[in-house]
Every structure is written in C-alpha cells, then in structure tokens.
Amino acid sequence: MAESQQPQQQVPPPPQSQSQQQTPLPSQKVSDIVRSYRPTKLFKPSKQDSSNYVTSLDFDDQGDYLVSSGDDDTIQIFDIKEGKSTKSVPSKKYGAHLARFTHHSRQVLHASTKVDDSLRLLNLHNEGYVRYFSGHTDKVTCLALSPGSDSFVSCSKDNTVALWDLSSRNAQGKLELATPYLAAFDPCAYVLAIASQSTSSILLYDFRNYDKSPFSTFDLAPYEERYTPSTRGRAWTRLEFSNDGKHLLVGTDYHGHFILDAFEGNLKAFLVGRNGSPGRAAPVSTTGKPLGQGDACFTPDGRYVFGGSGDHPDVLVWDLQQQPDSNAVLQPICKLPHRARTAMIEYNPRYNMMATADKDIVFWLPEDSTKASEK
Template identity: 35%
Template sequence: MKITDSVLRSFRVARTYRENSDKVNCLEYSPNGENAISSSDDDRIVVYDITQGKPIDTLYSKKYGADLIRYTHGDSQKVIYSSNKLDDTIRYLSLTDYKYIRYFPGHTARVTALSMSPVEDMFISCSLDKTIRIWDLRTENVQGLTEPLDRPICSFDPDGLIFAVGVNSQFIKLYDVRAFAKGPFNSFELRMNRSCDWTGLKFSNDGKQILISTNGGMICIVNAFTGDVMHKFSVGPFHICYKPIENLEGLSSILTCLIAHLKGYNNSKGLKLEACFTPDSQFVMIGSEDGRVHVWSTENKMKVAVLDGKHPGPISALQFNPRYMTFATACSSMTFWLPSVEDF
C-alpha cells in the first residue's frame, strides 16, 4: 500500500497499552520493523512484538533511569540507551540475556541526542555538556570529540556518510564521519523564530531534507544540501487538501481536521514533542499536547490529516514503522495505529 493523504487519514488506533505509569521518553522501531522498544520516566524499558501486536517484555533500569533509546545497526536484540539518573553514561544492552555489553562514559550532563549509524557499528551522542562524541560499539573509548557547541542535537544521514548537528537553535553543521576531526565541511544559519529551542533533528530517508522539531508551535524542513528553509509548519493561514467526501465518517474527519488546523498543533507549555517523516519522505507527522497527531505534505505544505488517538496526555514520542504500514505514538500509554481497510 502506498502512503497517500487518504491512507494517512484512514489510520485508526489498533491497540493501546498502558505498561507505563509515567511519560514515555522515547520509542524506536527495530531495523526490520518487527519490534519496537520504549523507555520511560518510570524506569521501564518495554519491548513490543509488532507482528503479534503486543508487549513481550519489560526491563527495569531503576538505578540509572531510561531516557533516549536506540536499536543498534541491523540488530533487533541489542540497544543503546542514555540515563536520566545517577550519571550520564550511555549503556549497551543485550535484550536476549538482559546484560550490559559495554558502557560509554564521558558525558558530564544529560544526553540530548543519540543517533545510530545505519551502515556500521558506530553512533554519535550530543549532550548539555556542549560536546558531540563519536563511538564505536566495540570499544568504550570515544572515537571523536568536538569543541564546545551550545545546545547540540545531531543525526546521521541515511547513508551513514555524514551527520548533521544543530547548534544553539540557529546553525546546522554538516560533518564527514571519516574526517570528523577537521570540523564541519558545511554550515548553514537558519533564520527562524528564536523564541523556541530546537529539540530534534532528523534526515528524510531520501537524504534530501532535514526535519527540525522545536519546543514551540513550529516544525521546519530544511534542504539538506543548501540549508534553505523549505517549509515551516505551524499556526498560519488556512489551507488544507482533501478529496471528495464519500461518507459521514469522512465528513467527521474533515471537520475535526479543520478545527485543529485553525489552532495549529498545540505546544503551549514548551514541551519536547517528537516529529518524524513517513518512510517515503512525502509527509511529516508530529504529536500535540492535546493528544492528536498532525500530518502535512512535504510537497505542497498542506495539512492532510489530524488523527485523534485519545491520549490522556501530550504525545511525547512518535515513529513510523520503517517496513510496515503502521506507526506508534506515546504519552504515558503506547498506541499503535493501522490504516482502515474499510476505507479502500
């Protein structure tokens, strides 16, 4: 099934799980799309089987806490995760025997971003200690370290050849992984709303766009080659794209979307709300503090859907499955979505 605006509007909640008692900080699909994992403020790490549609295991990180979590390259049985208690060491964990394989010490403040290379056993981390570090899973020794950079966030590109760093909510710096010590080979200054901070940075799967999420009511798409701002999605002029109404359910969906569009997506409390691309790079999605998911087209900037998952709190984490037509959202509960077959 191809991802289209009508397919996205058809998505409905398939399953909701309440395994957590506190906010989910991060969720991640495995590279093959068959599993998902989440980390939460209640110190739980929950593993989900997507093919069976249910949670299959819960691990506890009570001593260290659990903040950001990522599957390692090509492996659905190993993860790295950062802490929000005790220290700021990154931990490499086996999900088969629940033992730590390795520790990556060095950061002296909370880790703000973790990004795993899509092609090798390498990852990068950013921290409020103003450093970016390059790591190899095979050794605890840091492989590269930057000079201080204010409020950095980072992400690998889909080919694993370069990575982008957001600095001080103003600059994007591009680094060649193999020539990291030479500094960035390109840098862009983005003239955006400085009243909000950048909280996330992601490449599209085609490598042509960079998505920047903020703690305000705006997300932004940047050309990955030129640094030009292509789209800003926020409260703005009314424009929305829909196909002809075919049933009452379609009318209800449109009215819901129109109302939500007039307000934009809600983030009045300055929360860190995750945004993501769909796997085809044609749409962007972000959760809202009112529990809804907002979807825009990256081609024409039109809002194409507003989906209500009945979340009791703000959607702190959102990811589209890399292999299957499903996505997940989380607040303190985890919700998995599927398109409605009846609509097609």
C-alpha cells in the first residue's frame, strides 16, 4: 500500500490494441494532470442489454487489474496496461455485487444478491470458489478489506457488521448496530469506521479491540440539518479514508459530499456542484433502483476528490487544498467532459488513471499522456 500513498503517480499510456503490451510513462503529480483527464476506452457490458448496470468497481493493490460486478450476474476482469477485458465469470445462481480484490493474486471476494446472503471467495485462475462465508440474514451493503491483513468486514441490512478472515468460513466476531450500512478501514488498518445512517453517526472502533465500545463517535446530524435536510438519516452512499489518514469522505446520494477531519470529526468541507442523483440505490435498495457503491472517491495523494455530476454527464473534481467559503462549501475546480452518467468512480491506486461506470465502463487518462504515447 506504500506506493498508493505517494503523490507521485505513474501514468500508463492509453491502450492502442488489445494485444499490444504498454509501458508506463514517467510519473507525474496528480496536480499536474488533474484537469486533463479524458475518456480513452469504453467497454460495453458482456451482454448487449440496455437494462443492465455495473454495480461495483475495484482495483487490485498494484493497480494492474480492475474487477467489476453487474446486475447481469457477471464478474468481469480488466487488464489496465493492455486496456482490455480478460475474463468474464458468470454467477447466475447467486448473483454478484461488491466484487473486491483481496491481497492475494487473482482472488476476488463478492456478495450474493440471490438465494442467500453469503459472501464468496472466487479463484480467478480456475473460476472456482475457494470458500463461502455465511452468517448474514439480509443483503450485504458493504465489503471493506483490511489494508494490512486478510481480515475484512461486511455490513448488512440485518443490522450487523461481521468481521472475518479469508482463511476461515466462520465469522471472527459480530457487531449489532442500527443501520450500519457502510464501513471503511483507515490506511494503517487500526481504525474501523462504521456509518450508521438512521442515527446520523459514524462510529470509530479500534479494530484490534472491536468488541469494546467505539473510542469516538462523529455526530453528523447538525451537518445534515444544515446541508442535506431533506435526506437526513438516509442516502449515504460512500465511506472512505484518504490515504494520508487525514480526511474521511461521506458520500451522499443527492446534495453533495461531506469531508470530515478523520481525527476530530469536524466538517472540513461540503462538496457541491452536482445536479440530482446518479440514479443508484447505494448502499441499499428500497425503490428498485440499480445497486451501486457511491459516486465519489479520493485520489491516492489525498488532495482531490473525483465524483459524478448526478444526472449530468460531467465528472467533477474538488481540490481539498482550496479554502471553502464561509459556509464550508467547496465548489469543484473543474468539470471533465463526458457523454454518459457517472454512477460510480474509482481512481487507480498506483497509476494516474481512473474508471467510471453506469451501464458501460470507461477508462480515463490524462490527455497529455495520450498525446505522448502517440508520438
């Protein structure tokens, strides 16, 4: 994880053909290229069905591969350097959501959407399942893997957070909380944050002593009353620590996103600029909307947040080093042009590229790197 915490990021050139191996260009600071991102590669779903949506995206630790899941009950793997889809694994019986790479090569963990509410560990080499993790009695809403070990946590609509280890099918522990739909580890893997929507709070646990009471609780009710009064206590879609450990992102479905001080819980900025909702039911579905995982994320240097524009196609970029206005409102520094809605977005942990998705998956690269690779 060390590389992902560096502000210097390598930039892979855009793929030119599916068979040609590419060599990454020299590294560049995110701040040097943040305004120049453009879509460079589009991937249609495995089935040409306009009713299917991508529901999750995740990069592996090295940034070489991307895994997606969709409501077509398919898991897809993409090679970043070659710019192509390399594997499509169907999960027709149990469905697939929240597909996540583990720290082990070619292993993917995902939640079920059909039959039961178990988690499944998939071996990509033989497309067989290594292990099932059973225990939840309702849909899983979030999977968070520890940055430093094979531990992971799962949140569920059954009002529990289960703690697991990849080597055992039995849960190592369980927390019972009100609507604990989102969770995130801090970069050091010591702190586990759990977002409880109905109580408008974020609970911080010492992961080594998770059976103890939370050592801190952030009350977001006053901030919701001020910035998101019509969706108070609901519509949180994303919980993420920045790689420098200083900030905590609480993404919302409609109004904007909260940036909190990760130590004190104070509001540092409220990110605005979007128009409406991305049309996803993240992290839970009550209206029949497609599932998702939120539409905002940090860059690896912790300085920027990239996010969708709601029902508009542009991608927004916020610079956390900029000073918010007197109401702690922060406007985006730029809009990156796009032709499709961004319902989810992930920034590569190692290279200066990102992926967005709605019905299709799109790879983005800085425009200057595109030109350099064509010379």
